[in-house]
Amino acid sequence: MNRLIRTVAALAWACLLVVACAGPGGQQQTSTAGGGPLEKVTYLTSFGNFGRDAYAWVAKEKGFFREAGLDVDIKPGGGTGDNISKVEAGAAMFTPVDLTGLLLARGNGGAGSVVVVAGIQQRTMAALISLEGNGITTPKDLEGKTLADSPGSVVRNLFPTYAKLAGVDATKVTWVNGAPANLIGLLAGGTVAGIGQFVVGEPTVESVAKGRQAVVLPYSEVMSDLYGNVLITTTKTAQEQPDLAKRFIAALIKGLVHSIDHPDETGRILQKHVPASAPAPAAAECTLMGAFVRPEGSGDVVGTIDTKRVARTIELLQDADAMPSGLTPDQLISADLTPKP
Structure with missing residues (x-):
């Protein structure tokens, strides 16, 4: 009986060691x-x-x-x-x-x-992203278009500065509010012509837009610092x-x-x-x-x-x-x- 007790105790201790030393990404690392x-x-x-x-x-x-x-x-x-x-x-x-x-x-x-x-x-990854066919290929094309982003977005708050440096009349661009999680859907569905986004969001935009290519206007092209x-x-x-x-x-x-x-x-x-x-x-x-x-x-x-x-x-x-x-x-x-x- 004593040998059985010692064996069970040893196995229990070994299990504790395995849990405590879980590999990278494990939830039990101590x-x-x-x-x-x-x-x-x-x-x-x-x-x-x-x-x-x-x-x-x-x-x-x-x-x-x-x-x-x-x-x-x-x-x-x-x-x-x-x-x-x-x-x-x-x-x-x-x-x-x-x-x-x-x-x-x-x-x-x-x-x-x-x-x-x-x-x-x-470098900043801030950008405006549109879709091919929306009539936006250069910053100047933003005039007369409707864009969407959340009110507190860096892309949106920095837009007046971007527009000034890119030669865009910011008063001719209309902004509407959109929750970050819904922006790509608004663009893909045609509700807006462009959205505030990061440059790296291009693959995700194209995956939702199903066949339409993204048009990216990076802020870094006019604000390199x-x-x-x-x-x-x-x-x-x-x-x-x-x-x-x-x-x-x-x-x-x-x-x-x-x-x-x-x-x-x-x-x-x-x-x-x-x-x-x-x-x-x-x-x-x-x-x-x-x-x-x-x-x-x-x-x-x-x-x-x-x-x-x-x-x-x-x-x-x-x-x-x-x-x-x-x-x-x-x-x-x-x-x-x-x-x-």
């Missing part, structure tokens, strides 16, 4: 390879669970977070404004947001307790937990690099963790995003932030009367934490 406890972190994607945000799932699945001593809970984000609010409220520790949207929020009195700790996309998404956390986290922040940043950037280098695998990983997602469009988004994460010929380390470029962006927004004067890059960027060139 310790690092070295045996230390994992620190729990909540992360919000930029918006939903599209291919453009799959790099966080890659970092989890490949064990990059676990190797950094972190147990990361990934939740779908709701866009720049909502994500900033949730990080400030303590509902999440890290999230990517559009830098231009963050600058507009800070310049107008909001987002006072968050800082930028890494760059995700070195603008960054896309950047990673933020609270000022308190940056100051009081810099080691944790550095480990998280390094692991997330590692996942970002892997995702754009292995888009097909990334699509499969995203579907594994988010069954409703489709691998092919996710992989296509990752492929397109590569040029924004690692611009050709830039030589920049992935994740870096150039404060001179940020200063020029601030100046651009101020010249367009989109924000008041007074904001400087050092008020917003945690230089001690951002990856170095």
